[in-house]
Amino acid sequence: SNSRVVVSDTLFANNGDSSADYGFYSTGGSVITVTNCTFEGNPGWAAWTEADDVYRMTGNRFSGNGYDRIRIPAGSTAGVVVWEAQDGLDGYDLSGDVTIPSGSAVTLEAGAAVMGEGGTELRVLGHLAALGTVTNPITFTSSADSGPGGWAGLVFDGGTGNLEHVTVRYSGDGNTIFGEASNIAVRNVLTGEVRITSSVIRDEHDDYSNNTDYGLYASNSRVVVSDTLFANNGDSSADYGFY
Secondary structure (H helix, E strand, O other): OOOEEEEEOOEEEOOOOOOOOEEEEEOOOOEEEEEOOEEEOOOOEEEEEOOOOEEEEEOOEEEOOOEEEEEEOOEEOOOEEEEOOOEOOOEEEEOOOEEEOOOOEEEEOOOOEEEEOOOOEEEEOOEEEEEOOOOOOEEEEEOOOOOOOOEOEEEEEOOEEEEEOEEEEOEOOOOOOOOOEEEEEEEOOOOOOEEEEOOEEEOOOOOOOOOOEEEEEEEOOOEEEEOOEEEOOOOOOOOEEEO
């Protein structure tokens, strides 16, 4: 936490002997840069970085790992974090609730993906910027990425966001705002706004027919939505695409 580590042009290969192992691991608020490295044939996760690590992982290559992903456990981010798309990287896998605190920001570059494990949400008290393009959209999805009900989605609890050319899908677990399920939930965003442009919010529902499902839920907030598709959210006539 009191030093800087730079790793470049390095091969991480065949480290570990199970799916619970890691090719690269950082913890304790580390300050790290990992660039132009190759993660190959590690039987577990390519890399683990804790939420409060201040890092830049850029220009790396991922292939043949048990999980071609960067795993991020529960915690709060620090400062300004950039999650980049990289060659062969499936995405940034959240193994617990990750919070962007007030005064901090997370930026996703075009083509990047965030994948939440069961019950996990990305909670925004600061700012989330996800600016994809037509050819390189950004994806927020469950870790399984196979159908609804896999995670708790995006939660803006007073924090702001700018989402463009993103797809948010496959939520279905209850979130911390109201306990029910939504792909995106927004509450008490009165300074600034959450802006969603040219995006897709789809395929959300839980496994309990007595719960209400929402594609996008907004309460007491400034939300701007344009050129966006809401599709297949909910599994009953009591559910909502946009509420």
